[in-house]
Amino acid sequence: MGCASSLPDRTQGPGLLNNSDSSGALDPKNLKVKLVLLGDSGVGKSCIVLRFVRGQFDPSSKVTVGASFLSQTIALQDSTTVKFEIWDTAGQERYAALAPLYYRGAAIAVVVYDITNPDSFNKAQYWVKELQKHGSPDIVMALVGNKADLHEKREIQVQEGIDYAEKNGMFFIETSAKTADNINQLFEEIAKRLPRPSTSS
Amino acid sequence: MLQDDDDANSSSETDSIDQNPNPNPTTSIDQSLDAIEGQLTSISLHSIPPIPQIISALPSDSHSQLQQATVAQNLEYIDTLPSDSHSQVEQVVESPGEVDMERGVVDNSVSRGQGVLWRNNSDVDVDVEGQGSPSSSGYAGGKGTSSSSSGISGSGIEEISGDDEVDRVEVVNRSASFGASVDSEWLPGKRHVNEDDASVSWRKRKKHFFILSHSGKPIYSRYGDEHRLAGFSATLQAIISFVENGGDRVKLVRAGKHQVVFLVKGPIYLVCISCTEEPHESLSEQLELLYGQMILILTKSINRCFEKNAKFDMTPLLGGTDAVFSSLIHSFSWNPATFLHAYSCLPLAYATRQAAGAILQDVAESGVLFAILMCKHKVISLVGAQKASLHPDDMLLLANFVMSSESFRTSESFSPICLPRYNPMAFLYTYVYYLDADTYLMLLTANPDAFHRLKDWRIRIEMVLLKSNVLNEAQRSMVDGGMHVEDLPVNPSPLSGSLSSHLGQPRPPLDSTDGCKTLLGGPAGLWHFIYRSIYLDQYVSSEFSSPVNTPKQQKRLFRAYQKLYTSMHDRELGPHKTQFRRDNNYVLLCWVTQDFELYAAFDPLADKVCFLL
Ligand SMILES: Nc1nc2c(ncn2[C@@H]2O[C@H](COP(=O)(O)OP(=O)(O)OP(=O)(O)O)[C@@H](O)[C@H]2O)c(=O)[nH]1
Ligand SMILES: [Mg+2]
Numbered sequence: 069m070g071c072a073s074s075l076p077d078r079t080q081g082p083g084l085l086n087n088s089d090s091s092g093a094l095d096p097k098n099l100k101v102k103l104v105l106l107g108d109s110g111v112g113k114s115c116i117v118l119r120f121v122r123g124q125f126d127p128s129s130k131v132t133v134g135a136s137f138l139s140q141t142i143a144l145q146d147s148t149t150v151k152f153e154i155w156d157t158a159g160q161e162r163y164a165a166l167a168p169l170y171y172r173g174a175a176i177a178v179v180v181y182d183i184t185n186p187d188s189f190n191k192a193q194y195w196v197k198e199l200q201k202h203g204s205p206d207i208v209m210a211l212v213g214n215k216a217d218l219h220e221k222r223e224i225q226v227q228e229g230i231d232y233a234e235k236n237g238m239f240f241i242e243t244s245a246k247t248a249d250n251i252n253q254l255f256e257e258i259a260k261r262l263p264r265p266s267t268s269s
Numbered sequence: 270m271l272q273d274d275d276d277a278n279s280s281s282e283t284d285s286i287d288q289n290p291n292p293n294p295t296t297s298i299d300q301s302l303d304a305i306e307g308q309l310t311s312i313s314l315h316s317i318p319p320i321p322q323i324i325s326a327l328p329s330d331s332h333s334q335l336q337q338a339t340v341a342q343n344l345e346y347i348d349t350l351p352s353d354s355h356s357q358v359e360q361v362v363e364s365p366g367e368v369d370m371e372r373g374v375v376d377n378s379v380s381r382g383q384g385v386l387w388r389n390n391s392d393v394d395v396d397v398e399g400q401g402s403p404s405s406s407g408y409a410g411g412k413g414t415s416s417s418s419s420g421i422s423g424s425g426i427e428e429i430s431g432d433d434e435v436d437r438v439e440v441v442n443r444s445a446s447f448g449a450s451v452d453s454e455w456l457p458g459k460r461h462v463n464e465d466d467a468s469v470s471w472r473k474r475k476k477h478f479f480i481l482s483h484s485g486k487p488i489y490s491r492y493g494d495e496h497r498l499a500g501f502s503a504t505l506q507a508i509i510s511f512v513e514n515g516g517d518r519v520k521l522v523r524a525g526k527h528q529v530v531f532l533v534k535g536p537i538y539l540v541c542i543s544c545t546e547e548p549h550e551s552l553s554e555q556l557e558l559l560y561g562q563m564i565l566i567l568t569k570s571i572n573r574c575f576e577k578n579a580k581f582d583m584t585p586l587l588g589g590t591d592a593v594f595s596s597l598i599h600s601f602s603w604n605p606a607t608f609l610h611a612y613s614c615l616p617l618a619y620a621t622r623q624a625a626g627a628i629l630q631d632v633a634e635s636g637v638l639f640a641i642l643m644c645k646h647k648v649i650s651l652v653g654a655q656k657a658s659l660h661p662d663d664m665l666l667l668a669n670f671v672m673s674s675e676s677f678r679t680s681e682s683f684s685p686i687c688l689p690r691y692n693p694m695a696f697l698y699t700y701v702y703y704l705d706a707d708t709y710l711m712l713l714t715a716n717p718d719a720f721h722r723l724k725d726w727r728i729r730i731e732m733v734l735l736k737s738n739v740l741n742e743a744q745r746s747m748v749d750g751g752m753h754v755e756d757l758p759v760n761p762s763p764l765s766g767s768l769s770s771h772l773g774q775p776r777p778p779l780d781s782t783d784g785c786k787t788l789l790g791g792p793a794g795l796w797h798f799i800y801r802s803i804y805l806d807q808y809v810s811s812e813f814s815s816p817v818n819t820p821k822q823q824k825r826l827f828r829a830y831q832k833l834y835t836s837m838h839d840r841e842l843g844p845h846k847t848q849f850r851r852d853n854n855y856v857l858l859c860w861v862t863q864d865f866e867l868y869a870a871f872d873p874l875a876d877k878v879c880f881l882l
Contacts, residue, residue, distance in 0.1 A: 109588060118679065130675040131589035134684020134699075137720070156680075162567060162586045166685055169717050 096264055100151040103258070104171040106199075107180035108191040109159030112214040115245035116180065117156045120255055125246050132158040135170045142255060150259040152176075159191075167195075168202060176208045176258055181229075183213045183242065184221040189228070196236055208261050210239040212254060217244040477542040478559060478598055481506055482575065488537070488583045489563075491598055495584055505540050509533065521549045532556040536575035537563075547828060548835040551608055555601050558662065561689040562597050565666050566590055569693040596673040597666070602824055604646065604665070608831050609866075611801050611808040612661045615647035616751050617742055624737035625650040632712065632726050638697060639713040642734075643668060644743045649708070660690035661806045667699075671709060677701045681727070683720045686713070702727050704734065708743050750812040754795045794872030796855060797826060801866040817870070825854065830868050833859045837866070 105113040114132055118124050121140040135158060141151040155170040157163065171177060177199050181192040192211065199207060211233040213224060226242060233240035239257055243250040479498075480489040485506030487495040495502075509531055512519040522529040530552040532539040539556040567586055574581045601607050617625075629640040629652040638657050642649040646668055653659055667686065671677050685696035700712040700723040710730060712723045734740055796817055801808040817826055829850075837848060837859050850857040855870040 114676065114679070128675075130679060132676045132682075133674045134682055134686075136676060136680040136682045137724070138680050158684075160588045162588070163685075 097148045098151070099148065099259075099262060099264075100153065101175040101262060102155070102173060103152045103176040103178060104155045104157060104174040105178045105180060106157055106167065106171065106195040107159055107212075108182070108185070108188040109161075111159065111180045111182040111185070111188045112245050113159065113178075113180050114156050116178075116212070116214060116243060116251060116254075117154055119245045119248055119251045121154070123248075125248070127246070131160065132156060134158055134163060134166070140255075142252075142259060144256070144259055150262065152255065152259075167198070171199065171203055173204060174207060175204070175262065176210070177203060178210045178212055178254070178258070179238075180212045180214050181224065182215050183224045183229075184215055184218050186223050189224045193232065196232075196238070200236070206263065208239070208258060208263075209236070210241065210254065210258055211236075213240075213242040214245060216242040216249060217247050475543065476545050476598075477540075478556075478594075479505060479538075479540040479542075480559065480563065481538050481540070482581065482583060483510070483536045483538060484575075484580045486580065486582055486584075489559075489587060489594060491595065506538065509538055520553070528552060530556060532560065534560050535572050536579075537572075545828075548832055550835045550839075551831050554608065555598075558597060558601075558607060558666065559594065561662060562594060562666050562669065563587070564689040564693050565663075565670055565687050566593070568687040568696060569689075592673045592675070593670055597669050600665075600669060603827060605799055605808060605810060605827070605830065606646070606661065606665050608834050609799070609801050609808050610661050611806050612664050613647050613808050613810065615644045615649050615743055616746050616749075617649065617739075621737065621739055621742045622650060625734060625739050626652065628730050628733040632730065635722075635726070636716070636719075637712050637714050637723070637726070639711070641667075641711045641713075642708070642730075643711070644708045644747060645672065649739070649743055657691075659688070663688040663690045667711065671701055671711065677709070678703050681724065683723070688713075700724070700727065704731060705740055705744070707747060708740055751809065752811045753814060754797060754811045755814060757795065794856075794874070796870045796872060798867065798869040799830060800868075803864055803866065822854075826870055829855070829857055829870070833857055833868060834866075837861055 105117065107113055109131060110129070114130065114136065115125060117136075117138055118126065121138045136156045138154045138156065139152060140154070141149055143149050155174070157167060157170050177195075179192045179195045179199070181188040196209065196211070199209060203209075211229060213226070213229045229242065230240050232238075239261060241250050241254050241257065243254055245251060474492050476491070478489070478491040479487070479502065481487050481502045483506065485499075485503040487498050487502040489495060490498050490502075508522075509519055513533075518533060519531045521531070526544040526546075528541075528543055528549050530541045530543070530549050532553060537560065539560055541552045541556055543552055571583065571586065574583070606612055625642055629642060629650050632640045633652040633654050636654070638654050639659055640650075640652045641659075641664075642651070648664070651659065651664075667688065670686065676682065681700065681702045683698060683700050686699045687693065687696050691697075695715075697713045697715055698717050698719065700714075700720065701709060703709045710727060712726065714723065797811050797813060799808055799810040813823055817823055833848065833850065846861055848857075848859045851873060854873065856873050858867070858869045858871065860867045
């Protein structure tokens with residue numbers, strides 16, 4: 069992961085948000101990062117976020133319109149805290165053209181697919197390519213295979229996800245928003261991979 | 270004239286606050302309520318007397334003595350067509366060049382009254398028998414069932430019967446007041462997806478809505494899966510293009526109990542097939558709103574997709590919006606805003622609304638285009654930036670979109686939304702936030718990067734609203750409802766004893782000594798009313814009370830008002846001032862002036878009891 073390298077100029081740090089709250093932006097112990105979720109409609113982006121932020125899972129489908137904004141702070145073992153400012157984008161096709169509005173300046177992109185749906189895996193690859201072209205150059209990317217609880221309906225093998233993620237320098241994990249499996253791990257692992265604005269070394 | 274409200278700023282300042290450079294909506298809303306109060310008082314004082322005269326002069330054959338619109342008679346004539354007359358198709362066609370239907374921004378009155386409608390039984394002959402449509406066969410084998418791909422053929426239409434049961438969804442769960450708490454039980458979303466035009470149940474539905482492309486590709490269908498209706502869609506397309514090629518434009522086809530209403534919007538065709546006996550003008554306006562809803566989601570720039578590829582399939586672009594369209598269509602049978610082209614305000618105490626208006630005003634001055642605070646379908650406060658005016662139809666479509674998209678309730682959102690009357694070509698960005706289960710804030714801006722600023726504003730707004738108790742007051746108002754006809758002063762003398770329920774004060778107890786008490790409803794047998802202020806783009810309606818308290822009765826009254834509205838706004842017959850109608854259910858009064866329109870329903874027996882007092 070190239071992004072582990074230290075960043076000499078932290079104002080260049082991808083999306084380390086210092087726009088709305090300039091006071092704490094440079095505090096290396098309290099990070100604030102912009103995270104965007106991308107992926108086909110129905111793969112479970114909103115469910116992942118709501119599980120992470122509110123610990124809930126609501127099986128009734130609520131198609132996202134435009135994008136929703138949520139935030140959640142986690143504490144890492146080294147006593148730093150990371151505040152995620154999350155853009156949960158709409159996967160519906162009509163919003164695809166507007167995605168840059170939401171991923172612009174994001175430090176982290178979480179690209180989600182549904183392990184039971186090959187189309188959604190193709191769509192995930194589309195988003196990865198788009199982010200490589202137009203996202204922040206230092207963006208941390210994660211590939212997430214969601215709905216891992218539906219293993220009897222699995223269409224995308226774990227290895228396919230691992231291989232694609234590896235090729236593209238992404239972090240990979242399979243999750244289930246329904247059972248909460250790996251949801252917190254996803255965000256913790258991302259947080260660990262974040263470039264730190266200043267290392268005390 | 271009535272509808273020249275494109276320019277009338279719904280939040281425009283009134284004379285009394287001219288010195289204020291910025292529109293102050295709170296004043297207009299409360300003035301509206303005051304005006305209504307005054308109006309109603311004066312009605313119960315002065316305007317009732319004419320009714321008994323007319324009613325007493327109303328032996329069943331005396332219609333001509335009344336200012337009864339002949340349109341109504343036309344409609345009745347239509348209704349009395351033999352039910353097996355599907356071959357006797359009657360059409361209203363529109364000659365080309367008269368009207369520019371493409372103008373998405375035209376006022377509804379224009380689309381309703383454009384030019385001259387004429388009935389034409391010979392010049393244009395739509396083939397409703399058999400498979401005459403030139404291109405339907407091309408699609409018939411595709412997905413639809415071949416036997417029924419002629420969809421609109423005689424048999425197809427005939428089999429749609431007025432079965433009440435089938436349309437149950439529409440009838441049940443009407444709310445207790447037009448526009449107040451819309452039934453929480455009614456769930457938006459597509460039903461009966463497994464139907465297609467071969468299904469008997471599909472054919473029996475009373476009111477179908479379709480959107481299709483000019484190449485015949487289905488875009489939206491109220492019932493059934495769009496893709497399975499490809500054959501049917503192609504048939505509709507064939508009819509429209511067949512007539513258009515002849516230089517005419519189909520607007521209406523009547524077949525037995527059914528009306529088929531068409532609306533052409535560039536490459537997009539909209540069709541309603543209905544046996545609900547609503548005036549075709551109403552159906553046509555409903556199609557306009559349906560189109561507007563689509564533009565709100567996609568903007569009019571979708572037309573370009575058809576320029577590039579005539580066979581462009583639009584359905585994926587509308588993915589996940591079924592609930593938006595179905596709840597709009599549902600509102601055609603309960604929300605008066607859909608035909609009045611006006612919005613309604615939540616009754617609130619002056620100070621409460623003032624508090625909400627003041628903070629929204631600050632937001633609007635900071636560069637936000639529109640700041641709107643609503644409780645369900647009712648406006649608490651609305652502020653526009655200078656010169657920006659929000660058309661009531663846009664407001665309806667916006668509120669419908671937000672309320673029917675469940676995801677707005679889970680968290681704050683920032684979404685592209687197009688206001689078709691404001692600018693059909695461009696998206697605005699809308700910050701949406703639910704302050705409680707019913708109350709939501711919408712901040713619209715042209716700046717796609719404004720999210721964090723709007724979020725900060727919302728936090729400030731929320732603090733102010735909590736401090737001034739606006740949210741609690743709004744909740745209380747929702748529970749109390751609006752005006753009650755029972756509260757209207759029965760006795761002309763105490764002018765002071767007025768409607769105060771909209772100020773959140775307890776209602777005066779009913780005067781139990783009054784002779785009218787034997788009647789249900791309000792004074793003089795008043796059962797229900799709607800008052801629409803022309804300049805404010807607002808309306809107020811009374812709560813439903815006995816005896817108009819079942820969903821079925823409410824829907825019947827709704828339809829009666831709708832019919833009344835249409836006949837009062839008929840262009841050919843000129844503007845009407847007053848109209849009385851009487852049937853077994855009520856005496857209906859409509860009174861239109863330059864400033865307001867009043868629609869009221871009275872007890873049909875009231876003349877005998879109360880008017881004599
Ligand atoms: N079995 C299972 N179902 C899930 C899981 N996550 C989400 N779902 C279901 O998938 C459906 C869609 O989930 P959403 O979170 O709304 O999908 P989305 O990616 O946000 O979709 P858009 O907002 O349209 O982009 C929901 O009805 C959930 O019930 C999961 O982990 N397991
Ligand atoms: Mg979502």
